[in-house]
Structure formats: structure tokens, C-alpha cells
Amino acid sequence: MAMTAGSTPRDFFQASAAGAADHELRRKLENASARHLAHFAEVRGEFTPYEDERTAARAIKQEAIGRLDELLIDLTKRLEAHGCKVFFAANAAEAREHIVKLAQTSGAKRIVKGKSMTTEEIGLNPALEAAGMEVLETDLGEYIVQLRREPPSHIITPAIHLSKEDIGNLFREKFGIPYTPEPDELTAEARERLRESFLHADLGITGVNFAIAETGTLVVVENEGNGRMCSTLPDVFVAVMGIEKVIPKLADLPHFLEILGRTATGQKLTTYTNFIQGPRAADDLDGPRDMHVVILDNGRSAMLADPVLREALMCIRCGACLNVCPVYRHIGGHAYRSPYPGPIGSIISPNLVGSAAAHLPFASTLCGACKDVCPVKIDIPRILLHLRWKETSGPTPPEWPAAARRARAGARRFARMARHPRTMRILSRIAAAILKPVAHDGWIRRMPPPFGNWTKLRDFPRPRPRGRRAVKRQDAEG
């Protein structure tokens, strides 16, 4: 169940090849992404100030990240004044140990969790389970993948890689109920089962979407009501957030909520937006007796120290870049072996889950769809290039698989060659001549080894090098 901290490049090659070859998986991903994009287009279409909101949200995040030190001090002071206990964790291990200790000292046995990628990042569930506690994921998608002892494959839709039939079979197997593929019947079954757990849990854990420094408020956004249950019903509540979640003012929040709902799930506003400032008052009828906030660095301050990478801290985890990414849609979330898959995952995983994910920035075509869709306009391709540059400017690491080492040597040769236009032209003419007989209707469907791997999963247009005159003409036209 634990997210292994990254993986080797070889694992990634294997997992992504398996994902790409799994036609069923691709159909599911295409299906879900298309439905998602349709919802999104609908709500975005009728909301004219969308562009303004993006600009405003980006500006606020930029300011917030530039003042992270003061904002975190303000936030902490206010949360403590409201009765919260705040803990700063420098890394995943510190956060894990702290939360396990909290659970132990409060005598918690049964723990309910709302969806939180940050807790996946720190590998919290296995640590709690190892300490003898029962941990239940309560977001429907997370609940489903937990039943399969699998990590989520998408940051918004954890079970996106499963069809309703898969889930019907899973429920039949696990609960011994008659098979049904109907989403409403499956949902009703999960509701029944989880309701009891909510009422009897001793400790609730959720993530945080935004933390408002001005008021000392944590904002948790969700659709199902499970987040509310986790933060309201158990006697102890733990909120886990990365340091980058803080925003300066209450009035900043609407800008984010306007865009988050639209890009994440195609809603104008998510069903529940919970404003949580502290534990219950003495005579409140519900709410936790104790509230803890864990604020996690775990590589984020290192990202802050890099002027290009810093921009990635603006991410509001809406998942939109995953939905439009041709690579993600091809290989699925599990291939990334990180709680954060897709374009943004390729950027943050190497920093948050470790150097084992250093190959991920290469898993992109740099098509730019992610940048266009990103609600806070993060220039993902630029950051990916920056990371590639950082990763490759040295000698080739020996642990790279042979194919990757060959590709790199080839790319370096190509780069040298590309500096000589005349040689390039001659070579491309030769290549075109060789490939002409292989092509049908202008497309190459199969290539001889060692290039055969390229054509296994896609077709190439036949190269048609422009002659010297064509190039000149174009230059003249300007």
C-alpha cells in the first residue's frame, strides 16, 4: 500500500510500457479524461472572468511563496491561539513519527482519513498500521484502492484506472454482496459500511487545501462529506499540510476556490468547503477535543531555493495537468511510482520523494498542454527542461538502463551534429531516401532495429527534408 519512495528508471520503463500496452487501462483513462474535460469546458465556458481569476490566483501564490516565512509565523500564532497544537516536520520521517506518537498518546485505535496526497507522500498509513492501528481511507476512490491494497493513480480521482465492473467485482469479493457494476449501488454500499466507522473512530486525519494566515483558518475542500466527518466526529483531529499551502488573507481565498472547483472536478464550487480554525469550544455539540496541525517541509524549502523550481510550489493540486497530459493518459498514474503522477508529479516527486524519481522529468513530450490548462499558469515545460538540464549536465549515471544511456549518447551526438546545418541536410536526405520504401501513404508504421521500439506504439510521418532552395525561400519570406 505504501508509496515506495520513487523507483529506478528501469522500473519506470517497465511500468510505463505495461501501462501503455494495457489497452483496457487506456480506454478507461481516455473515457474518464474525456468526461472530465467536457465538464470542465462547460463550467469554464460560462464563467467569463476565468482568465482574470487565474491571473489573480497566480499573483497571490507568488506573493505568498515570497513571504512564506512571515506567513507561517502568523498562521502558527493564530492556530495556537485557537487551541491547536502545531508541529513543524522537516521531513517525512519526522512527520510520520509525530503523528504515530499523537495517535498512541491519545489511545487511538481506529483512524479515519480524508483524501490527502501529503499523507501518501510521507507514507503515513503503513506507519500507523505498523503501530497497531486500523486506518481507513474514507474518500470513495481512496477506499476502493485501499481495498485493493494499491496506491491511488490520480490526485483527484484515485481509482481512475478502474472501471465500474472492476469495482463491482472488488465489492463482491471483499463484502460477499451480489455483483453490480452500478455506480449508485456501489456508492450506497460504501456509505453504509463507512458510516459506522465514522461514528466510532477515535482519530481523524485530513489534508489541507489552503491555510489562511490572516485568520488562522485551514480550508479543506471536498465533495463527499467524508472530510467533514473526519474533522468533526472523532475526538482528535490531525490536519497535515505542506508549507506552501499558506495564503495571506481571507479575501484571497475566493480566487482559488473559483478556479479549483472548475479545473479539478468541473464544478463552480466543490460541495463542501470546510473552514476549520481549531478544536471545539467547551459547550459545542461536536468537533474534536484536540486538534493538531502538522506543517511539512520535506524538500519544499529546497525547491524554494531554486529560482526556476520555486514556481512549482504554486501548485494547488487540481489534477488538470494530469488529465490533459498525453504521457499520463498513455501510461496511467501507477507507472510514476509516486503519489504525485503526471506533469506536476514529474517536477515535485524528485524533490519530495527523493532522487529515486530523478528520471521523471524526462517522461514528458513538452507539448505544453499542462501549462495551458494549469489554473495558476505554472510553466511546467520550462521547469521540466530545467530539471533535465540539472540532471544531465554531469556524466551519465551508471545505474541508468542501457537504453537510456544509449539514448543520451545519441542525443549528444545529435546536438553536436545539429550545429552544422550542411551536414544535417545531407544526412536527413539520406535518411529520407532510406525510409521512403518503408513508408505507406506518407506514414512509417514499422522501422528496422534498433529503431523498432519507436514504432511499436506510434506511427511516424515520413520525413520530407526541405531542399536548400526551399529553406532559402522561407528565409527570404521571413
Added chain:
Amino acid sequence: MAELHKLVATLRTALEAGTSEPARAQEPPAEVPLAHDAYRAELVTRFARELEAVGGRFLGILTLAETIARLVALAKNARMVAIGKGVAIDTGAIAAAIDRAGVPIMRTAPTTDPEARGAFRDRLARADMAVAEADYAIASTGTLAVLTMPSRPSSLTLLAPASVILVQIGRIVPDLAAALEAFGTDTLAAHRMTLITGPSRTADIEKRIVLGVHGPKSLDVIVVWPHDD
């Protein structure tokens, strides 16, 4: 708070190292001005449309007497109805009417006794309908904004399968920014608050929308007209 100081020191170094790009390029767009009276009808219409779009039901603009009659009708087949304290509306009259109709009711009374609190929750978990009043309604998204207070617990709008929320007509604001401004920073620093936009829902199975996953399966809203004239 040794850890905080350590982190802040790291952050300061990091901030200096990754020299910041120009801060906030532009102020956020100005807020929509608050509604004046003639604008109310339009706000209610917009609210009703958005509420229905997210799967809620708009039961109309009713006077208090009509509201009570409607709630009694809704409660007819309930085994138990929970009724919270109002914001501007006297929910005592509602409770009395439902009680007279012979449907078991439960009210919310603040308590510091852990046992009473536990008992309250167990009863509430068995109620199949709960009536609460929202502090504000937001027209542009069909949202209800509800504060948590000692006699207005959050679970009132969470546990019962049928959630009925009342809101006074004067408390409908155009958008979220207006609602947050109306609450003010002090109120939100002192109480929990929940924005509710439709019944609980999920799209986790093949992105198909299903209503009523963990929270209420239905959400009915009555906009209350303050005078019985």
C-alpha cells in the same frame, strides 16, 4: 517552538537563494457591489438555478407560516427530525409544529458534558431529516454558508440523509467574496464554517456523478420571507 525557528531560518535562506520574481502583478479584481433591495429577486432566482444545477431542491420563497406547513409536510414520514437553533428565524415554532404533528423531534442544546454530547450524536445519527438555518446563501454558486455554534452543530447538516436548510431572504449575497466579507475575519477566526453546495456527491467511479455518498442524499432549501403579510 524550536522547530519553527529552525524552519523559518531555512526558509529565509531559501528565499534569498531563489530570488523572488516580482510580487503580485496586479490587485485582484474589485468586488461586485452588495445587492440592494431591488436586486433581491434576481439574487434569489440565480441562487435557485444554481442550487438545482448541483442537485439541490429549491422549495420557494415562503413566509414563516408557509415554511412551517411545508416542513411539517416534509417531516410526515420521518422517524425523527432534528432541528437546530436559528440565525434570524425562530426555529422553536417549527419544532413545536412538527411535534404537534406527532413526529418525534430533537433539539440542539449546548452541553459541556461528554456523555450528553455522545448521546446527542447517537440520536442525531438516527434522525432521517435535519433542519438548520444558514447564515448566508451565495447566489452565484447556489451555496449555503453555515457557521458552527454550540446550538448549531456542524453534524446537523452532515449526518441526516435529508437535509433541509432555511435562509432569510435578506441573507442572500451575490458571491463568495461577499459572504466572507459579511462574516468578517473575527467571526471566522472564532468559529468553524462550512460552505455547502448541493447534496454530498462523488464522481470516483468512472467520473459518474452519484449524489449522497457520505453526507446528505438530498438538500432542500427554503428562502424565508420575514413577514407573514
